[in-house]
Every structure is written in structure tokens, then in C-alpha cells.
Amino acid sequence: MEKVLFLSPSPHIKDRMDVSRLMWDVIFSLLPAVGFSVYFFRFKAVGLYLTCIFFSVLSECLFLKLRRREFPKEPSAILTGLLLAMVLPPSIPLWAAALGAIFAIIFGKQIFGGLGYNIFNPALMGRAFLMATFPVLMTTWINPFTLDVVTSASPLGLLKFHHQLTPLWSLFWGNVAGSLGETSAFALLVGAVYLLVKRCIDWRIPLFYLLTVLVFSSVTFLLNPAYGSPLFHLLAGGLILGAFFMATDPVTTPIPKLGRIIFGTGAGVLVMVIRLWGGYPEGVMFSIIFMNAITPVLNRYIKPKSFGGKRS
């Protein structure tokens, strides 16, 4: 063999995991929750998923075309569309969902420089945009299996504004009014276990997020049972979806391990403060967006203790 030898820096072998595979794994892990939502909300769910994914991918491709960049080979726009659909009310008109998807991709991600450079979770940016522009559409809920708009309230809304508790069992299986993909704790946990086992996500953020909610709500429950039980707060609303699938978005969460613990704990405190004393019944979205905002600071100032070194 006197061909030209191939030269490269070490290491000469690499793990097979790549960005694209990582994202497909996350999409795959969401499928149980997608399945449950289609079962509960039928064609409304299907329409919402297709709309969000289509407009996410379309706006990503158009934006990159305008910037004369290559089309992405990883499915991050599909994931953003999927996650956005999951945090929207099933009754939202498709045109509004499409606007949300476009905003999520353009202003949530591409404007910062695309994948890897955005500060905020794109899907949550899309939701925040819709919250600000169409507050009524975003707080109109329907019960599962009722496909005409008989407005209802979400379990957290029922608690906050009507002092009614929803049975925990319904929350666990998801037979309640709420955003498309966040209703069934069970289906989400199946996906979460898959991601944790495959080590696609770090356990620190979800653990400290949920633990903080658990501790916080236990204390408030003991002080005043009308605030709702700890288990209710864990299962209701978007907490599980947020904790495992949004607060773990690598791009918008801290790099140091201690930063991830602070992120999870901070988000847990915020979500409880908003739920109990804020103007909205639910606070998962704001808690994550707020912690996203301080992530660059955590990345800059947390210097972990290195092996044999002192914490600086």
C-alpha cells in the first residue's frame, strides 16, 4: 500500500452518537404522548401536529435559503414543531398554530444564528408569542373526546379559579383538559425513561425541577391544603413535559453540572410561585424561559472543581 496515508488528530475512533440521532431519539421518545393525544383529541390533534411541523420545517428551510446556507441534515425543526403542538390548546385554530411555528423557528432560533446558538427554547418562544398575541385562544380548553368547542378549564385553572380538584388518576392517564401533549403523565414518563436510559438527556435538571416542586408544594400543602397536593402539582399542567423534554434542551440549558442543578431548582421555585401566587394558573413555560435567560450567566461564572484542583 503506497496510497496516501490518511492523517487525522486523535482520537481515531468516535462514539456513533451524533446530533441527528440524538434528535430522532427525542422525537421517538415523544411518540407515546403523541399517541395518547391523538386518542384523546382525534383529528384536532393530527391537524395541529401536521400544521406545526410543516410550518416549522418550511420556515427553517426558507430562512436558510435566504441566508444561502445549507439545509439542515438534523430534524431539529421537526422536533420544535412537534413540541410546540404539544404545548398548545387542542382547540386553537390552525392558522394561529402556524404563526406560532413560524415565530418559534425564526425568532426563537434562526435569528440567533440557528441550531446551537439560540438562547431560549424555540417551542416555548412560539407558545409565549401566541400567549401574548391571542390570549383567549390560548386559554380556551376542551375536554378529551369532545370535538366541538365546549370550553372547559384545565386542572390548574380549576384549582386556581374555582377551587376544584381534579382526580390524580385522570391526571396520570391524561383524561383531562389541557394542552395537546401534556395531559398524560404516563405517556410522557414512558418517553422520559427511554431518554434517560439512552442517556440522551441529563438527569439533573428534571430531578431537581421535580424535586423542588415536590418539596415546595408539600410545604404549601401543609400550610394550606387549598393550594393543592404535591402529587397534584407534579402531575398537573405541563410540568412533566417541561421537565423532561424542554428544560433538558441542551442548547438552552447550562453546561456545568452545578449550573444544571441551579437551573432545575430555579425553574421549580418559579413554577410554584407562578402557580400559587401569579396571574396565570400555569408557570412551566415562564419558569423555563426565565432560566434559559440566566443560562449564559451560569455558563460564564460557574467554574467546576477540576480533578485535584480547588473550586475557583
Place this chain on the structure above:
Amino acid sequence: MRTKTFKGGVHPPESKNLSKDKKIERISPPPELTVPLSQHTGAPCRPLVKKKDKVEEGQKIGDHDAFISCPVHSPVSGEIISIDKFPHPTLGEAEALLIKWDGGDRKNWDSEDVDLSSLSPEDIRKKVREAGIAGMGGAAFPTHVKISPPPEKKIDTVILNGCECEPYLTADHRIMLERHEDCLFGLKAIMRATGAKRGYIGIEDNKKDAISLIRYSTEAENSIEVVPLRTKYPQGGEKMLIKAILGREVPSGGLPLDVGVVVSNVGTAVAVAEAIKKAKPLIERVVTVTGSGVSNPSNLLVPIGTPIRYILDLCGIRENARAIIAGGPMMGISQYTLDAPVIKGTSGILVLTEEEIIQDKEKPCIRCARCVDHCPMGLLPTTLAKLVKAEKWEMLGEFNIMDCIECGCCSYVCPSKIPIVQLIKWGKIEYRKITSRG
């Protein structure tokens, strides 16, 4: 089996089955050998011979007065053809002696029974230095320096490194199986030279046969213990090894002797034993020749200075071979020419095929922090890589860049295929420049 380990690290495919059952075979020398004058960390040797000089096998042909240096010896009897710049497996190109083997019989290095207690630590250090022994695990630090700790550093423990955590390599494994008595003799000699009372042999638990063999042969020894370690890269990094076995952390910027430890590779221990028992200098070493580009993967006892080309001709190289790496796949160096020789620190020759070479395109960092979670030194590799890309040299110190051991776990796990460790190595060079300027 209870196994100890460290935090972080990776589990690459071991790929050791290719050669782990192949006995060490001593090869006959090539017609011409290239013996570099620098095969170690420290001052390069000056030649002690001239062109056309006749040399004996084992004759010292290069040396230097500096404390941190290590003499070189002729691996064969023959004639010096030239002293010039030649390809070098780690330096690219360096001064070397080209020796023509005269084809004569190879020297019989007779072994004597030596009672270690009759030798003073100084005697041992002298013999080790004169034998030109440098660490054979890869870094090639002169062994006589390592076993001459300054008086204020008390050494209580010697650890023999039998981890061989690099995938593919099996040289140390075979040495432990076939030369376990010399391993133990070498360990005791190093313990005597450093005054250490305890000796450990750390072996990854993928080498169960070596663990039980050496355990069996150390049963009667009170001061020596075999420690099975979890198979994980870089378990054989000396800081990781000390942490796993003793729970001691070598301080940042420090050496093992700062925590009272000397670590030595098992192959080095055998070389120490040969230096003492046979007065044989380090003129040959065991090299694993492996990879799917090799027809007959083997463990060979190779004269120092043998060109890679000669070895690959012996083992057979496949049509689709494409990259040659001196060392293991995680830290080895890819070679631009087959004329580079085996030197004291060459533990393996790995031949990768067209299908195995990695030509991934780098993508943007998605800040997944896999590199952070796997870094055995507890660093933030992605942050360092970004600072290097931005050429913010002065900030590198804040993130402890000099603690990096260059193991490559970060590049191995990176899903965006960023050459993180390569960027960090560059950063270390630049950071050293600005700090030495004061």
C-alpha cells in the same frame, strides 16, 4: 469481582480480541534500523558514535548530561551508516542514527540471580539510567528520574500500571501473562529505589487471566496487592489510576510524587528487571500490531528503530488499509510515512481501513455537555474549545486548561464531531506562551 474506578471516562469498543491471545513473538531485526536520539521526554541525546563506526548490540550510542534525559543503545551489531534527520513517530522528524545490521548472531543476555536487598537505591537508579529506560506506556518519561524523588517527597506506594485502557492494544496484557515474574521483580526494584513500602498492580477487569495469574504469584507477598479496576478509558491515566486505587487526588499542576506515589507501566517494570538481572539496555519492546487493516494481528518483540514498514510487511497489510497509527486509537498519532520507526514509547501499530477512518463534518456545538459529563479531569471541554476558537487565550486559565490530560474523551463523545481535544492542545500551547511571558 469488586472493581474500583474514577469519575467520567468513556467505554469505546475494546477491539482487543484481534490480538489478545497471540503470544509475544521475537522478530529478527530489519536490515536497517533508524534509532532516534530523542525517544523520551527531556534533552535529546548527543551521538557517541560517528558515521562508519562499528557498534555492538547494546552499546550506548547516544547520551546527554542533563538530568532529565535518557541514553540510547544500538539494538543490533552493525555499522552506523548516517546520522541525520529521519521520520519520527511522535515528532514528525528528528535526528536519528541509521544503523545497518551486520546479520550476526544476536547477543545472549544471560540472567543472573540478583538479591535486591544487596543493591542500594542508588545502584538501582544507576542501572536503570544506564539501560536507557523511559516509560513504555506512551509518555516515555525517563524512569531513573521518576524513581529519584527529591528528599522532601516521601514515596510510600508504587503502582504498576497494567490497565492498558487504550482499545486494541494487548502488549501489556501479554507481558503480564508471559513475563509476570519480571513484572514483580521490576516492581520490587522500583519499590526499593523509592523506599516505598506498598506495591499495587492495577489491572482492568477485562484481563481476568492476568489478574488471577498475578494474584496467584503474589499470594506470598504481604506488601504487594493486585487491584482489579473497571474497564473504562482512561483508567490507565496515572491520575485516574492513583485515584481509583488509593483515593488520592494528584493536585492540579502536580505529579504523582506529590501524593507519595510512583506509577510505572508493566512493560517498564520488565525493562527494569532486565536491566538489573541481565544488564540489558532497553533495545527492544513489545508492540501490538493490530486493526482490521492487518492480516495477522500480533504481539511482537521488536528491536527499537525497526521501521513500521518492515513490521507491516511481516504481519501483512490489507488492500483497504488507509491509516497507520502509532499507539492506541484514543491518543495515538497517525503516521505520514511507513518509514517512521518503533521507539521506546511505541505500544502499538494500529492499521485502520478505508471504512473505519472518520471524516465527519464538524457541526455547531449544541451544548449538550457530554464532554463535561465524561471529562475525567472535571473540566468544561466545550467552553475551552469555544475560548480557543475565539482566541481568548487569557481566559483559558480561569477554566483550568492546563489540567487537561489530552485523553480525548471529549472528542470521542461529541455528537457534533468537534475536535475538542485538538483545540484544547492548541489552547495549552498558546496559554503557555502568554503565561511564560509573564
